[in-house]
Amino acid sequence: MNDTEKTYRFEDQRDTIYKVNPEHPETATLPLQRTEELLLNMGPQHPSTHGVLKVILELEGERLVKSTPVLGFLHRGVEKLAEDGTYHQFIPHTDRLDYVCAMYNNFAYCRAVEKLMNITVPERAEYLRTIVAEVQRIIGHQFWLGTQALDIGAMTVFFYTFRDREILLDWFDELCGARLTTSWYRIGGVERDLTPSLISKLRAFLDYFPSKIDEYQVFLEKNRIWVARTKGVAVISAEDALSFGLSGPTLRGSGVDYDMRKHNGGYAAYPHCDFNVPVGKNGDTYDRYWIRVMELYESVKIIKQCLDQMQDGPIMADVPSVTLPPKDRVFTNLDSMIQQFKLFSQGFDAPPGEIYCGTEAHKGELGFYIVSTGGGKPYRMKIRSPSFIHMGAFDHMSRGYMIADAVTIFGTYDIVMGECDR
Amino acid sequence: MHALAERIKREFPDGFVDAVEWRGDLAVTVRPSAVHAVAMFLRHDPEIDCDYMVHVSSVDWPDDEERFEVVWEVASIRKRHRIRLKTRVSEAECQVDSLTDVWYGANFMEREVYDMMGIRFRNHPDLRRILMPDDYTEGYPLRKDFPLQGKGWRDTFEFLNEKV
Numbered sequence: 001m002n003d004t005e006k007t008y009r010f011e012d013q014r015d016t017i018y019k020v021n022p023e024h025p026e027t028a029t030l031p032l033q034r035t036e037e038l039l040l041n042m043g044p045q046h047p048s049t050h051g052v053l054k055v056i057l058e059l060e061g062e063r064l065v066k067s068t069p070v071l072g073f074l075h076r077g078v079e080k081l082a083e084d085g086t087y088h089q090f091i092p093h094t095d096r097l098d099y100v101c102a103m104y105n106n107f108a109y110c111r112a113v114e115k116l117m118n119i120t121v122p123e124r125a126e127y128l129r130t131i132v133a134e135v136q137r138i139i140g141h142q143f144w145l146g147t148q149a150l151d152i153g154a155m156t157v158f159f160y161t162f163r164d165r166e167i168l169l170d171w172f173d174e175l176c177g178a179r180l181t182t183s184w185y186r187i188g189g190v191e192r193d194l195t196p197s198l199i200s201k202l203r204a205f206l207d208y209f210p211s212k213i214d215e216y217q218v219f220l221e222k223n224r225i226w227v228a229r230t231k232g233v234a235v236i237s238a239e240d241a242l243s244f245g246l247s248g249p250t251l252r253g254s255g256v257d258y259d260m261r262k263h264n265g266g267y268a269a270y271p272h273c274d275f276n277v278p279v280g281k282n283g284d285t286y287d288r289y290w291i292r293v294m295e296l297y298e299s300v301k302i303i304k305q306c307l308d309q310m311q312d313g314p315i316m317a318d319v320p321s322v323t324l325p326p327k328d329r330v331f332t333n334l335d336s337m338i339q340q341f342k343l344f345s346q347g348f349d350a351p352p353g354e355i356y357c358g359t360e361a362h363k364g365e366l367g368f369y370i371v372s373t374g375g376g377k378p379y380r381m382k383i384r385s386p387s388f389i390h391m392g393a394f395d396h397m398s399r400g401y402m403i404a405d406a407v408t409i410f411g412t413y414d415i416v417m418g419e420c421d422r
Numbered sequence: 423m424h425a426l427a428e429r430i431k432r433e434f435p436d437g438f439v440d441a442v443e444w445r446g447d448l449a450v451t452v453r454p455s456a457v458h459a460v461a462m463f464l465r466h467d468p469e470i471d472c473d474y475m476v477h478v479s480s481v482d483w484p485d486d487e488e489r490f491e492v493v494w495e496v497a498s499i500r501k502r503h504r505i506r507l508k509t510r511v512s513e514a515e516c517q518v519d520s521l522t523d524v525w526y527g528a529n530f531m532e533r534e535v536y537d538m539m540g541i542r543f544r545n546h547p548d549l550r551r552i553l554m555p556d557d558y559t560e561g562y563p564l565r566k567d568f569p570l571q572g573k574g575w576r577d578t579f580e581f582l583n584e585k586v
Contacts, residue, residue: 072553245475245527382479392530
């Protein structure tokens with residue numbers, strides 16, 4: 001391209017935008033304001049979208065007029081895979097749904113299959129499940145707190161939450177040999193018991209942790225920018241939140257007291273524990289933050305009570321046709337080995353029927369809808385993942401806010417794409 | 423029969439098909455033509471008051487004449503109950519009323535059902551694929567006739583496809 005061509009193109013362009021009359025250039029007034037909406041693609045490679053999420057934002061100036069989430073970049077067909085495996089084989093797949101909080105997915109899935117098979121879990125196993133689930137909730141909320149603040153620009157708290165999260169991940173490592181993809185829950189119980197070393201480490205953490213939660217709060221609540229960017233942002237009314245099917249802290253932030261741990265008698269060892277369910281008032285991002293921080297304190301309380309109340313006993317239900325034999329017997333006893341092999345390769349015979357079982361994960365209600373026609377494999381398994389359903393409300397919650405608030409809204413859902421896209 | 427099912431049967435004698443209670447879950451099957459009216463009733467009746475959308479799902483029964491089963495599960499936070507509303511449609515008439523105007527959350531969840539099972543929702547504001555790509559033309563993945571294994575280069579290896 002030569003010089004004259006360049007000049008020509010520049011003038012041509014300026015002509016269309018600024019409406020300059022070439023014969024009387026001195027009459028050119030202020031540039032005309034363009035009034036059409038601007039389309040902006042955010043993601044799928046944006047660091048604040050927590051994975052591979054794309055949102056098409058329609059902007060008027062800096063205000064969001066409409067936003068269209070484009071999902072499915074991490075779709076792996078987990079529901080289809082479930083139809084091809086036995087019930088026991090699906091447990092490791094659930095780890096990969098919400099890969100930040102694998103334990104809670106295992107828990108929700110095992111509870112659903114136990115409801116299908118009508119199995120009662122022994123009491124010690126219920127306590128162990130509750131303890132580990134609450135540890136996972138602490139990890140989830142720490143992860144959320146750090147990344148959400150990081151998205152908004154408050155970087156410090158990220159290092160503090162991740163430092164404390166590391167202690168619990170090492171604890172998981174000692175418990176089951178994995179930090180993230182844990183697969184520790186089993187249908188009818190848990191894989192192994194807590195050792196004295198694990199219990200003493202957990203108690204030490206519980207003594208250490210509450211002062212750290214205070215510290216996180218100081219970092220954020222004294223940060224005027226962070227407070228200005230969360231208070232009154234992404235407000236949703238209680239009625240709309242329910243209609244959208246929001247759950248967990250996202251729903252409780254709007255003032256709806258709905259927690260499956262207490263609702264309809266609760267599950268696992270929660271009915272034996274004394275804890276509060278924090279409920280917000282305004283339905284904005286700040287209230288949802290406050291609920292999660294308060295839940296950290298409540299989780300500490302629950303774990304302490306469980307550790308105190310827990311009695312010795314079996315950790316696996318005694319239903320040999322469904323539950324796995326103890327691992328040490330598998331290696332020494334032929335019958336147990338055959339049983340283990342048959343349960344994994346052929347599965348157990350589930351009764352025909354359909355159930356839905358929801359569990360209060362730290363993001364919201366994680367549910368499994370299982371249709372069985374008998375035999376060892378589920379006929380259909382639907383996963384009700386809170387992240388996917390929360391994304392349905394994204395357009396509603398983002399309208400009228402600034403483009404920078406879109407990042408806050410992803411953060412406030414605690415979105416994980418592995419669970420959203422399945 | 424469960425009191426809620428009794429109530430629905432009384433209000434909609436023509437639309438009601440049957441009600442099953444199993445493991446504490448109540449499932450009410452209605453005719454496709456009655457879905458929207460029953461949903462409005464569940465949402466607005468002060469005694470039932472189902473304000474919370476739990477999930478929308480679908481099941482494929484390829485051997486039946488009415489092949490697809492669409493499932494909406496709704497709950498009431500105040501009254502503390504849950505109802506599973508189901509309907510059956512045939513493959514030729516693969517269309518049901520959308521409940522997006524009753525519960526907002528049905529928008530995304532019904533889009534997923536359309537994407538995965540190919541069931542169309544009448545009056546849905548934005549019925550597009552959601553998890554699969556927009557231009558995906560190879561069918562609906564959660565139908566039972568969709569292959570579990572891929573159909574690409576793997577099939578060219580004979581040893582992978584040997585029937586045992």
